Amino acid sequence: MAGGKWSPTELPVLPGFYLNFQAAALAAIKAGSRGTVIAPVKAHWGPVRQFVEVTSEAGATDAYTADVTNGATAYNTLRFALLGGASKILAYRLADSNAAAATVTLQDTNGTPANVLRLDAKYPGARGNSFKATVQVNALDGNKKDILLFEGSALLRTFTFDSGTVQAAVDTVNGDIGNKWVTATKLADGTGVLANVTNSPFTGGNSGIATVMSDYIDALAAFETQEFNLLTLDGVYDPAIQTSVVSWVSRVRDEGKGVIAVLGGSAADDTAADAVNKATTRSVGFNHEGVVNVGTGVVLNGVSYSSAQTAAYVAGLIAGQKLSESTTYAATPFDDVTRRWTKSEMEEAVLNGVFLPFHDGRMVKVLRGMNSLVTLRQGQNNSWKKIRTIRVMDAVNSDLVKTAEDNYIGKVNNTEEGRLALIGACKQYMLTLAQGGVIEAIDYDVYEDPDYYGTGHPLTPEPDQVYLKWEARLTDVMELIFSTFIVK
Numbered sequence: 358m359a360g361g362k363w364s365p366t367e368l369p370v371l372p373g374f375y376l377n378f379q380a381a382a383l384a385a386i387k388a389g390s391r392g393t394v395i396a397p398v399k400a401h402w403g404p405v406r407q408f409v410e411v412t413s414e415a416g417a418t419d420a421y422t423a424d425v426t427n428g429a430t431a432y433n434t435l436r437f438a439l440l441g442g443a444s445k446i447l448a449y450r451l452a453d454s455n456a457a458a459a460t461v462t463l464q465d466t467n468g469t470p471a472n473v474l475r476l477d478a479k480y481p482g483a484r485g486n487s488f489k490a491t492v493q494v495n496a497l498d499g500n501k502k503d504i505l506l507f508e509g510s511a512l513l514r515t516f517t518f519d520s521g522t523v524q525a526a527v528d529t530v531n532g533d534i535g536n537k538w539v540t541a542t543k544l545a546d547g548t549g550v551l552a553n554v555t556n557s558p559f560t561g562g563n564s565g566i567a568t569v570m571s572d573y574i575d576a577l578a579a580f581e582t583q584e585f586n587l588l589t590l591d592g593v594y595d596p597a598i599q600t601s602v603v604s605w606v607s608r609v610r611d612e613g614k615g616v617i618a619v620l621g622g623s624a625a626d627d628t629a630a631d632a633v634n635k636a637t638t639r640s641v642g643f644n645h646e647g648v649v650n651v652g653t654g655v656v657l658n659g660v661s662y663s664s665a666q667t668a669a670y671v672a673g674l675i676a677g678q679k680l681s682e683s684t685t686y687a688a689t690p691f692d693d694v695t696r697r698w699t700k701s702e703m704e705e706a707v708l709n710g711v712f713l714p715f716h717d718g719r720m721v722k723v724l725r726g727m728n729s730l731v732t733l734r735q736g737q738n739n740s741w742k743k744i745r746t747i748r749v750m751d752a753v754n755s756d757l758v759k760t761a762e763d764n765y766i767g768k769v770n771n772t773e774e775g776r777l778a779l780i781g782a783c784k785q786y787m788l789t790l791a792q793g794g795v796i797e798a799i800d801y802d803v804y805e806d807p808d809y810y811g812t813g814h815p816l817t818p819e820p821d822q823v824y825l826k827w828e829a830r831l832t833d834v835m836e837l838i839f840s841t842f843i844v845k
Contacts, residue, residue: 392444392676395585396669397576398431400424401564402484403450406576408583411435411446420448422484428566430591433662437669438589440690442677447585451572452481456565459485461557463492463504465523465547473523473547476504476530476539478562485562488513488538492554494520502551504530506538513538522549573598577605581614586751588618589672594626594665599643606647613758615751617728617744619672619712621651621664627695628654633702636664640710643729646741649675650729652711654695655721661695671712674723675744680752681794683745684726689714691721710742746831749795757783776805776823787829801829 478485530541
């Protein structure tokens with residue numbers, strides 16, 4: 358899908374819908390399903406370097422388990438994003454070259470037993486090391502045998518097969534559509550009968566968590582193939598990784614992919630004496646409307662989480678909101694923050710692009726829905742510092758690109774009538790936005806760019822080019838209320 362920014366002096370080559378946003382020419386479209394968060398995760402179970410769609414906490418535990426030990430991050434990351442309000446998460450498990458699936462080898466009943474069948478955990482990871490296999494005669498039919506698969510003391514599955522052949526065991530295990538845990542491989546015919554064994558342990562499982570830092574960068578290339586709105590890391594705060602993410606976000610946004618990344622810092626930085634300086638320094642380093650910098654960690658049910666971990670919740674919170682909503686003063690489920698900022702410190706946060714959860718004495722709320730943009734670039738104004746503004750611009754860009762590709766590019770003649778049809782469809786978008794309270798109802802328009810059309814226009818478009826201009830005034834929420842109380 359071609360799209361993104363365009364310049365009159367360097368026109369794009371690929372067919373597509375190219376849309377520039379300028380401070381005096383904002384456009385937006387109706388609120389829709391914009392709640393998808395993407396996240397790299399580390400886990401002791403689950404498919405590696407594949408996308409898993411998660412829409413519930415149960416789905417997260419089913420895909421990756423709830424194990425958070427030894428560096429596993431999947432459960433907390435996905436739970437926080439869902440807690441924030443994301444409607445869908447695309448999880449992507451990272452694992453290094455040490456990742457391996459646990460296995461157990463079963464033997465036959467020969468006088469000199471031979472290895473005839475191997476069971477492998479379906480996914481690499483330490484979870485498989487808790488599996489055990491028992492082979493026994495079926496209690497109801499002595500001509501059949503069972504393979505019982507345990508996880509610890511819990512029975513996961515019973516596979517019943519004809520005792521006459523090893524192949525029957527393999528076919529039964531691999532053909533069971535309810536089997537989510539193991540695969541079977543025939544190693545040899547042997548006597549054709551599996552020997553009975555009790556609680557034979559699986560071994561060799563490795564989660565591949567130790568050296569995955571470079572995999573975060575590789576994951577970005579995979580993310581680029583997916584449709585999503587928010588990106589969060591799984592509690593990682595490594596500066597090199599964050600720098601790469603910011604650079605990637607800047608590039609793909611220039612290419613028309615409306616992505617917002619949410620990042621944070623370490624628990625030590627969150628609670629340090631100079632925590633304010635550390636948080637604002639991160640924002641200055643990011644300095645981008647497509648990057649949100651969370652300034653402090655949170656406490657939930659007595660457990661403290663860093664701002665880098667809290668970023669997953671913030672990504673879910675942003676993704677779960679309508680385009681007409683703001684995260685400013687949004688209530689959260691947290692018990693407290695890991696460091697309470699003073700009023701002057703909170704003012705510094707607002708001035709320096711820090712997204713700050715704070716405790717107001719009753720609950721934890723969001724101070725102001727802002728991104729890390731500190732220094733404005735050409736064509737930007739202070740509206741670019743607000744998450745809501747960026748989401749609206751991303752939404753209109755995405756929807757209009759899709760509409761143009763589906764209905765206009767390569768399908769409608771580039772005549773005045775064709776352009777009027779396109780303009781009419783765009784205005785209908787704007788009307789819907791106005792009715793939804795996203796833009797002002799009396800102050801929007803879409804029209805042919807007078808630099809290219811009309812009397813005395815200085816530029817002439819090519820026969821396959823269309824130049825439009827948009828005007829709209831975005832609405833905003835009340836954030837600053839000034840009043841005077843006169844006592845008589």
